[in-house]
Amino acid sequence: QVQLVESGGGLVQAGDSLRLSCAASGLTFSRYGMGWFRQAPGKERAFVAGISASGMSTTYVDSVKGRFTISRDNAKNTVYLQMASLKPEDTAVYYCAATRLYLPTRTYEYDTWGQGTQVTVSS
Numbered sequence: 001q002v003q004l005v006e007s008g009g010g011l012v013q014a015g016d017s018l019r020l021s022c023a024a025s026g027l028t029f030s031r032y033g034m035g036w037f038r039q040a041p042g043k044e045r046a047f048v049a050g051i052s053a054s055g056m057s058t059t060y061v062d063s064v065k066g067r068f069t070i071s072r073d074n075a076k077n078t079v080y081l082q083m084a085s086l087k088p089e090d091t092a093v094y095y096c097a098a099t100r101l102y103l104p105t106r107t108y109e110y111d112t113w114g115q116g117t118q119v120t121v122s123s
Contacts, residue, residue, distance in 0.1 A: 001026050002024075002025070002026040002027045002098070002111075002112045003024070003025045003026050004022055004023070004024050004096050004097070004098060004112055004113065004114035005022065005023045005025075005114055005115070006020060006021065006022045006094065006095065006096050006114045006115065006116060006117040007020070007021050007022075007023070007117060008020040008021050008117060009093075009094060009117030009118045009119045010118075010119065010120070011120045011122065012086055012119075012120070012121055012122070013086075013121070013122050013123075014086060014087055014088060014121055014122065014123050015085060015086065016086050016121070017082070017083060017084045017085075017086065018083045018086060018119060019080055019081070019082045019083070020036070020080065020081040020083070020094055020096075020117060020119070021078055021079075021080055022034070022036075022078060022079045022080075022081075022096030022114055023076075023077060023078050024077045024078070024079070024098065025077065027098065027112070029074055029077040030053060030054075030074040031053055031100070032053055032098040032099060032100060033050060033051065033052050033053050033098070033099045033100070033101060033102060033103060033104070034050065034051050034070075034072060034079040034096060034097070034098055034099070035047065035048075035049065035050040035051075035096065035097045035098075035099065035104070035105075035110055036048040036049045036050070036070060036079075036081045036094060036095070036096055036097075037094070037095045037096075037097060037107065037110075038090075038092035038093065038094045038095070038119075039092055039093050039095070039116075040091060040092040040093075043092075045095065045107055046061070047061055047105040047106070047107075048060070048061055048064055048068065048081070048094070049061070049064065049068055049069075049070040049081060050070065050103045050104065050105065051070045051071065051072050051079065051103075052102060052103055055071065055072045055074065057102075057103060058070050058103075059103050059105070061105075063089075064083075064090075067083065067084050067085045067086075068081060068082065068083050068084070069081070069082040069084075070082075079096055081094065081096075083119070086119075086121045087121060088121045088122065088123045089121075090119060090121050091119060091120050091121050092118075092119060093116040093117065093118050093119075094116060094117050094118075094119050095113055095114055095115075095116045096113075096114045097110035097111075097112060097113045097114070098110060098111055098112040099111060
């Protein structure tokens with residue numbers, strides 16, 4: 001079955017960096033666009049970054065532009081989210097998701113979700 005497994009979350013201080021990984025299995029990874037979302041306590045799940053199936057195109061929510069970088073390695077069936085200059089407001093559970101669409105930003109446009117990884121940024 002299709003499975004996405006996130007890793008790399010943790011507790012860091014403001015200004016630190018962290019890299020999240022999402023390993024995919026059970027799907028032809030190179031045919032799927034991938035996205036990262038996050039959900040803070042009491043808030044809805046929100047789009048963070050997306051990357052096309054080829055990896056040639058990316059998109060970001062404004063609040064992370066210049067700080068976060070999404071990338072993928074189709075040979076390893078893995079998508080990454082490199083996060084730098086982390087802020088307390090980045091604290092959330094981060095989810096990766098797969099889609100057959102081109103760079104969508106809405107949760108319902110993604111077919112498969114991982115279980116999430118917690119990122120906590122202390123001030």
